[in-house]
Amino acid sequence: MLSLDVPGLSREDLTIGIEGAVVRIESKADAKRAVRAAYEFPLAIDTSVSEARLENGVLTLKLGKLLPVSNVTQLPIN
Template identity: 65%
Template sequence: MFYSLASRPARSFQRPASSLVRSGALDKFLSDTLGALSDVQPSQTATVEDGDKAYSLQLDVPGLGKEQLDIGIEGDVVRIASKADAARSVKAAWRFPLEIDAAASTAKLEHGVLTLTLSKKIPVSNVATLTIQ
């Protein structure tokens, strides 16, 4: 069997822009949803190392104090964002292979470098054994 592409005039693909596109709502939605890493480029300003019991994350945040940063840990996701009154805007997120133990993790800001030591939550096996009768 042989198939060929159907050709249509270009005008059939041109549609007027919807009100969402014209108002910028779509751009705002995409930047809020997908733009978590847009302000900080992890390959240039952040270093992530995988240790035996913890991950180490170093992020350059010059000009910001510890009271101007928010760090959130939810499962395997770590988010760092600057507060509204901060001198510059920082917004970044990382997803790790294992969940993070927030209680055993630490954060330190020294000379414009934020260093996070993120303890790994070791998965516990929930396997139950059954006795054969």
């Protein structure tokens, strides 16, 4: 879970971008105040189970982890 204080901003003022393990939070150009933050996590974020909530000036993100998938290929022995 990640929390960020953003008093005076509405849902429409903010954008949240997730790319792999990086979460970027920015205010739009016409917002009352400027907010810009980026966080990198050890595992990629699963956006299908993640959610964002804005209440009383506090943005809270509940982020799900994408578990790594093994790409091991078995090599036959001749």
